[in-house]
Amino acid sequence: xxxxxxxxxxxxxxxxxxxxxxxxxxxxxxxxxxxxxxxxxxxxxxxxxxxxxxxxxxxxxxxxxxxxxxxxxxxxxxxxxxxxxxxxxxxxxxxxxxxxxxxxxxxxxxxxxxxxxxxxxxxxxxxxxxxxxxxxxxxxxxxxxxxxxxxxxxxxxxxxxxxxxxxxxxxxxxxxxxxxxxxxxxxxxxxxxxxxxxxxxxxxxxxxxxxxxxxxxxxxxxxxxxxxxxxxxxxxxxxxxxxxxxxxxxxxxxxxxxxxxxxxxxxxxxxxxxxxxxxxxxxxxxxxxxxxxxxxxxxxxxxxxxxxxxxxxxxxxxxxxxxxxxxxxxxxxxxxxxxxxxxxxxxxxxxxxxxx
Amino acid sequence: xxxxxxxxxxxxxxxxxxxxxxxxxxxxxxxxxxxxxxxxxxxxxxxxxxxxxxxxxxxxxxxxxxxxxxxxxxxxxxxxxxxxxxxxxxxxxxxxxxxxxxxxxxxxxxxxxxxxxxxxxxxxxxxxxxxxxxxxxxxxxxxxxxxxxxxxxxxxxxxxxxxxxxxxxxxxxxxxxxxxxxxxxxxxxxxxxxxxxxxxxxxxxxxxxxxxxxxxxxxxxxxxxxxxxxxxxxxxxxxxxxxxxxxxxxxxxxxxxxxxxxxxxxxxxxxxxxxxxxxxxxxxxxxxxxxxxxxxxxxxxxxxxxxxxxxxxxxxxxxxxxxxxxxxxxxxxxxxxxxxxxxxxxxxxxxxxxxx
Numbered sequence: 001x002x003x004x005x006x007x008x009x010x011x012x013x014x015x016x017x018x019x020x021x022x023x024x025x026x027x028x029x030x031x032x033x034x035x036x037x038x039x040x041x042x043x044x045x046x047x048x049x050x051x052x053x054x055x056x057x058x059x060x061x062x063x064x065x066x067x068x069x070x071x072x073x074x075x076x077x078x079x080x081x082x083x084x085x086x087x088x089x090x091x092x093x094x095x096x097x098x099x100x101x102x103x104x105x106x107x108x109x110x111x112x113x114x115x116x117x118x119x120x121x122x123x124x125x126x127x128x129x130x131x132x133x134x135x136x137x138x139x140x141x142x143x144x145x146x147x148x149x150x151x152x153x154x155x156x157x158x159x160x161x162x163x164x165x166x167x168x169x170x171x172x173x174x175x176x177x178x179x180x181x182x183x184x185x186x187x188x189x190x191x192x193x194x195x196x197x198x199x200x201x202x203x204x205x206x207x208x209x210x211x212x213x214x215x216x217x218x219x220x221x222x223x224x225x226x227x228x229x230x231x232x233x234x235x236x237x238x239x240x241x242x243x244x245x246x247x248x249x250x251x252x253x254x255x256x257x258x259x260x261x262x263x264x265x266x267x268x269x270x271x272x273x274x275x276x277x278x279x280x281x282x283x284x285x286x287x288x289x290x291x292x293x294x295x296x297x298x299x300x301x302x303x304x305x306x307x308x309x310x311x312x313x314x315x316x317x318x319x320x321x322x323x324x325x326x327x328x329x330x331x332x333x334x335x336x337x338x339x340x341x342x343x344x345x346x347x348x349x350x351x352x353x354x355x356x
Numbered sequence: 357x358x359x360x361x362x363x364x365x366x367x368x369x370x371x372x373x374x375x376x377x378x379x380x381x382x383x384x385x386x387x388x389x390x391x392x393x394x395x396x397x398x399x400x401x402x403x404x405x406x407x408x409x410x411x412x413x414x415x416x417x418x419x420x421x422x423x424x425x426x427x428x429x430x431x432x433x434x435x436x437x438x439x440x441x442x443x444x445x446x447x448x449x450x451x452x453x454x455x456x457x458x459x460x461x462x463x464x465x466x467x468x469x470x471x472x473x474x475x476x477x478x479x480x481x482x483x484x485x486x487x488x489x490x491x492x493x494x495x496x497x498x499x500x501x502x503x504x505x506x507x508x509x510x511x512x513x514x515x516x517x518x519x520x521x522x523x524x525x526x527x528x529x530x531x532x533x534x535x536x537x538x539x540x541x542x543x544x545x546x547x548x549x550x551x552x553x554x555x556x557x558x559x560x561x562x563x564x565x566x567x568x569x570x571x572x573x574x575x576x577x578x579x580x581x582x583x584x585x586x587x588x589x590x591x592x593x594x595x596x597x598x599x600x601x602x603x604x605x606x607x608x609x610x611x612x613x614x615x616x617x618x619x620x621x622x623x624x625x626x627x628x629x630x631x632x633x634x635x636x637x638x639x640x641x642x643x644x645x646x647x648x649x650x651x652x653x654x655x656x657x658x659x660x661x662x663x664x665x666x667x668x669x670x671x672x673x674x675x676x677x678x679x680x681x682x683x684x685x686x687x688x689x690x691x692x693x694x695x696x697x698x699x700x701x702x703x704x705x706x707x708x709x710x711x712x
Contacts, residue, residue, distance in 0.1 A: 037420060037530075043455040043615060043627070047421040048527065049405075064393060065403040065421075069467040069502045069520060077508050102399040111425040113469065113518035146518070148427045152556075153516055158509055162469035162502070164425060164520035171404065174393075200508075259399060271399070 016119045020147065023125035027132035031142040035108075045143030047109045047166075062171040066105035069164045070095035073262075074199040078230055080157050082214050085123055087233040088161065089130025090137070091196045094234035096165035097138040098259040098316060101241045102272070104175040105167035107140035115148040116159035127161065130233075138238040140165065173249065177256035177272035177319075184255055184345040185325035186269075186279055190338035191315030193291050195234040197262045198309040202230060202295055210298045220294045229291050237316045240335040244328065253324040260311040266352045267308060269317060278348025279319070282355050286340040288313040307354060319345060372475045376503065379481035383488035387498040391464075401499030403465045403522075418527040422461035425520045426451035429618075430555040434586055436513050438570050441479055443589040444517065445486025446493070447552045450590035452521035453494040454615040454672060457597045458628070460531040461523035463496035471504040472515035483517065486589075494594040496521065529605065533612035533628035533675075540611055540701040541681035542625075542635055546694035547671030549647050551590040553618040554665040558586060558651055566654045576650050585647050593672045596691040603687065609680040616667040622708045623664065625673060634704025635675070638711050642696040644669045663710060675701060 037046035072091045079088040135142045214227035256272040329339045393402035428447040435444040491498045570583035612628040685695045
């Protein structure tokens with residue numbers, strides 16, 4: 001309990017707990033920047049706002065804290081079934097930090113809640129390893145967490161994860177979608193696969209309908225196993241988006257952004273669209289990762305339903321001033337994203353229109 | 357999705373979800389102060405740090421953010437069994453905000469994660485009502501949350517809760533226990549009962565050993581039902597402690613504090629005790645709520661084990677300069693706490709010594 005910031009536990013046996021703490025220590029430390037204040041044995045995680053430091057002062061005159069929480073839904077069941085625990089933590093971080101980006105915020109720190117049937121130090125260590133990996137990708141510090149052993153709530157081998165992220169945005173740089181107007185261009189950043197949504201349906205199709213096994217290797221999925229494909233971690237868009245917002249912070253050409261989670265493109269884009277605009281998307285304008293046509297056929301699932309449940313290959317959307325669409329796309333590509341111009345904004349009624 | 361800050365959901369049916377959102381709206385709004393920024397349909401919760409406002413500027417020159425996360429352990433199982441959902445949210449808030457107080461921080465905002473078998477709007481509304489009540493007691497805003505429907509992880513009727521609190525403390529006012537020295541007085545604030553720890557043991561004793569029912573009325577518990585006694589919400593110590601720290605902010609006579617959770621007095625006080633000091637507690641110096649002797653006898657449970665698992669009547673501990681112990685105690689009592697002088701600090705080795 002003495003070498004990390006604040007990783008508490010409830011109702012766990014002391015030896016297993018000590019072993020767990022030892023194992024997760026280096027994971028936590030790997031995410032700490034100079035703004036984390038170490039507090040041995042502490043009751044809480046501490047993070048400086050760095051008023052004193054020049055960089056921070058310059059960036060934030062009127063900072064607003066932005067907070068998000070999310071889980072990874074039934075992807076945890078899949079990880080439990082595959083006994084693969086080292087990447088679902090990346091999903092956990094992704095779900096919260098990608099949400100926060102949408103406002104224009106940059107992540108500062110993260111905390112996790114892990115609840116499980118019985119404390120297995122190796123399992124928790126793997127989970128936290130993934131969470132720490134996600135935090136490094138998102139440039140945020142993992143400053144605390146809680147591990148709860150609850151044998152009566154969780155079945156043997158089962159667990160759940162919840163994540164909490166806090167970030168900061170300059171008040172008058174908050175991105176709310178108000179500037180979106182007809183003629184704006186919609187850019188899509190490619191997803192890495194299903195991300196963390198639609199797993200109840202995907203598991204049903206793969207394991208009940210198609211009776212596949214976790215280790216089945218499928219030609220339709222480029223020779224990877226079902227488990228590998230389904231457990232591919234959610235892409236974290238923090239680094240390119242924060243760079244982009246810094247680069248265009250004077251011009252303000254990013255009018256709105258959306259993280260494509262449950263509800264897909266048709267469910268999430270309306271959350272940031274003015275009521276008098278539509279988003280017209282051309283479905284053929286980006287390639288679909290093979291898992292989507294595979295699920296669609298194996299279900300079978302109707303095309304509309306696919307678009308309501310899954311991200312269909314686009315994990316994050318930007319609505320930008322038309323004149324800057326090309327340069328924004330080029331920059332994002334240079335920073336490692338696969339970018340497609342997937343549609344435009346028209347006059348309308350706050351809806352997403354899908355065209356072939 | 358349009359009238360609250362950011363309460364998202366995963367994999368739930370739309371009608372049930374709309375009903376839930378409607379029901380929780382007023383709960384969320386009841387916790388909002390002027391620093392919450394409304395963001396209709398938003399992806400995140402926003403909280404201003406108010407650099408512009410005089411009060412805030414005066415209080416924080418070099419603010420450090422303090423973050424805590426916790427669940428309520430198997431008290432949720434008890435709430436599920438009793439079908440009583442409106443107070444376990446108070447426990448959830450209490451577990452995180454009381455932890456944060458220990459550093460000297462005041463809570464700013466809170467987020468919750470609710471995971472359950474199936475979305476029942478009335479149930480979630482009751483849970484959030486309790487969380488909002490806890491937030492009002494803790495003077496913090498409930499700015500976001502997540503409700504996850506996970507039928508394969510949670511059994512019918514079961515659920516889990518995780519909470520996440522962020523607060524702020526002036527950097528050089530952080531309370532770490534470094535100032536604790538022999539001669540300091542230990543004050544205990546009375547708990548409201550079991551709070552949120554030891555429920556695996558308490559449930560075992562009540563329902564398996566003693567074969568009680570939730571509605572059994574017991575003379576030993578002053579004629580209340582077993583359910584009422586066990587579900588008494590955790591006391592939230594925010595308001596008196598924040599007042600106290602404000603009152604003594606120049607004199608700095610509060611040397612350390614501890615929130616008494618899992619591990620009891622003997623497990624939590626060492627977390628803030630210097631390695632060359634002991635905390636000597638006189639067990640007869642405060643009255644024990646009747647639930648403790650009841651459990652001890654019904655188990656039976658050894659006295660030492662009782663002290664390792666339960667708070668035994670003291671929910672929060674302050675270690676203060678001896679000269680100020682009386683005036684601090686009087687002030688806390690005036691602000692509604694029941695306070696006892698429960699011990700003193702001696703030279704030692706970082707341990708708690710229990711005396712009769």
